[in-house]
Structures are given as structure tokens and as C-alpha cells.
Amino acid sequence: MDLGADRRGVDIGPSAIRYAGLSDHLKRLGHTIHDIGNLPVPQPESRPIGNLRLKYLDSIIQSSSELADEVYQALQENEFPLILGGDHSIALGSISGVAKAHPNVGIIWVDAHTDFNTEETTPSGNIHGMILAALAGLGDPQLVNLGGWSPKINKQQIVIIGARDIDPGEQALLREHHIHVFTMSAIDQHGIPSLMKQAIEIAGIDGAPIHLSLDLDSLDPRDAPGVGTPVRGGLSYREAHLAMELVAASQRMISMDVVEVNSILDRENATAQLAVELTLSALGKTIL
Numbered sequence: 001m002d003l004g005a006d007r008r009g010v011d012i013g014p015s016a017i018r019y020a021g022l023s024d025h026l027k028r029l030g031h032t033i034h035d036i037g038n039l040p041v042p043q044p045e046s047r048p049i050g051n052l053r054l055k056y057l058d059s060i061i062q063s064s065s066e067l068a069d070e071v072y073q074a075l076q077e078n079e080f081p082l083i084l085g086g087d088h089s090i091a092l093g094s095i096s097g098v099a100k101a102h103p104n105v106g107i108i109w110v111d112a113h114t115d116f117n118t119e120e121t122t123p124s125g126n127i128h129g130m131i132l133a134a135l136a137g138l139g140d141p142q143l144v145n146l147g148g149w150s151p152k153i154n155k156q157q158i159v160i161i162g163a164r165d166i167d168p169g170e171q172a173l174l175r176e177h178h179i180h181v182f183t184m185s186a187i188d189q190h191g192i193p194s195l196m197k198q199a200i201e202i203a204g205i206d207g208a209p210i211h212l213s214l215d216l217d218s219l220d221p222r223d224a225p226g227v228g229t230p231v232r233g234g235l236s237y238r239e240a241h242l243a244m245e246l247v248a249a250s251q252r253m254i255s256m257d258v259v260e261v262n263s264i265l266d267r268e269n270a271t272a273q274l275a276v277e278l279t280l281s282a283l284g285k286t287i288l
């Protein structure tokens with residue numbers, strides 16, 4: 001899906017990630033894969049853009065509720081849902097499904113952005129920039145109440161890692177709601193090992209399970225050129241791998257999103273390949 005972002009090209013992200021060999025590599029790691037394919041999502045050309053502060057809201061709500069059902073179903077069957085995007089608005093559906101199955105789930109949101117806008121604070125009207133706020137119960141009622149309940153996630157169990165581009169309105173909201181944000185500056189100062197340990201403790205308080213939402217624009221654009229909203233000064237290749245390895249070592253992750261791979265802007269599928277590598281690290285691959 002690319003309805004939540006301005007630039008076309010993330011809708012083919014899942015194909016690019018599959019083409020980079022995700023399933024085969026996961027199998028080699030010992031996992032069994034049930035790829036259910038792409039959920040049908042309307043193309044922007046065929047849908048009304050609607051409210052310019054909440055672009056494509058109706059279509060996003062529709063697709064999110066279908067995705068939530070699939071994710072919930074997979075968890076009921078004791079599977080690990082791995083959701084490929086697509087723009088980050090897919091996390092509304094994926095995390096709603098996870099939260100329905102595990103109401104105490106915490107979130108580690110690895111991103112250059114904080115995706116904590118509402119229709120009032122958004123500079124773009126792009127819903128991918130509002131999803132984390134919506135999951136925390138803030139913003140447009142249709143986003144917030146997807147499936148008929150809210151909030152999906154306890155605000156105190158949200159940790160954002162890698163942030164370096166925050167809009168003024170969302171900064172105010174993050175402060176007001178005391179959201180844990182580990183910025184790039186904090187990473188420079190304290191390092192990934194200490195911050196990931198804290199993130200796992202905060203999101204996974206009292207033994208709660210953890211959902212990992214990985215936005216590829218968290219990485220430095222030199223390593224991840226194929227993203228729609230690149231911001232320089234991002235996670236290094238090694239920092240990102242280490243973060244994933246530490247999540248794997250915690251054995252607390254029950255589901256994961258991999259989002260914002262933009263194949264039109266990518267160079268020879270490098271960002272999709274990186275997405276595969278990082279997913280493998282998150283799902284147990286080690287060097288030795």
C-alpha cells in the first residue's frame with residue numbers, strides 16, 4: 001500500500017523484498033514460511049483523495065481492518081506475523097491485530113520519524129505520519145477506533161528509536177504524553193546496546209510481548225537509499241543489525257513490520273536486500 005505517503009513506489013516494496021530472497025533465507029534459518037501474498041489494496045488513481053489533512057482515509061481504514069483480521073488470525077494459529085509494506089500506515093492494521101490478540105503488547109518503533117502527528121498537526125496530510133499517535137489513542141476517531149476500540153497500545157509501552165525529523169506539533173504531543181523517544185543524539189551518546197536494553201524493558205514491562213515496527217528510513221540514506229522520506233544522519237548498517245540482534249536475543253518479539261521500502265527510488269534493490277538482512281537478524285540470524 002502507498003496511500004499513506006506522498007511518493008509512489010512503496011506499494012511494490014513487498015515484491016522487492018520477496019525478490020531479495022526473504023523466504024529462502026528465513027527457511028535456511030529454520031523457519032517455516034506461510035506467505036499469504038499481498039492483500040488487495042486500491043491504487044491511489046482509483047480512489048478519492050478525500051480530506052486533504054487525512055488523505056485516502058477511507059481506503060486506509062478499509063485495508064487496515066482487513067490486515068488486522070489477518071494478523072489476529074495468524075497469532076491465533078500460533079504463527080509469527082511478519083508484515084511487509086508498504087508505507088508505515090500498514091502498522092495501523094498490523095498492530096491493531098496484534099493488540100487484539102495481546103492487549104498488553106508494547107511497541108519498539110525504529111524510525112527517522114516519530115509518526116506522531118494528528119490531522120491537526122500534520123504538515124502533509126499523509127497518514128503514515130499519524131499512525132503511532134492513532135495507536136496511542138490520539139487523532140482522527142476513525143483511525144483511533146479501528147475495529148471499535150481504543151487505545152490499541154499503552155502509551156508508556158511505546159519506544160521510538162532513531163528519530164531525527166520531528167514536526168513541531170508532534171514534538172509537543174510526544175512531550176505532553178511522555179512518549180519514550182531515543183533520538184539519534186541519544187544513540188550517539190549512549191549507544192545501541194544500552195538503549196535497546198532499556199527499550200526492551202520499557203516496551204516489554206512485566207513480561208509483555210513486543211511488536212517491532214521497522215521503518216527502513218531509520219537507517220542512514222547511504223545504506224537505505226530506497227525510501228520515500230530519507231533523512232540523513234541515520235542508523236549505521238552495524239547499529240541497525242545490532243538493534244535487531246538484541247531484539248532477537250530478548251526472545252520477546254511476537255510480530256514485526258518491515259516498511260517504507262520504495263523500489264522506484266532504490267538502487268539495484270539495495271534497500272530491499274537490507275530489509276531482508278535486518279529481518280533475518282531480528283529473527284535469529286547471528287554471524288557465528
Ligand SMILES: NC(=[NH2+])NCCC[C@H](N)C(=O)O
Binds near residue numbers: 089
Ligand atoms: N512513516 C514515515 N516515513 N513517515 C514520515 C512522516 C513525515 C512527516 N512527519 C509527516 O507527517 O508528513
Ligand SMILES: [Mn+2]
Binds near residue numbers: 113
Ligand atoms: Mn514511519
Ligand SMILES: [Mn+2]
Binds near residue numbers: 111112229260
Ligand atoms: Mn520514517
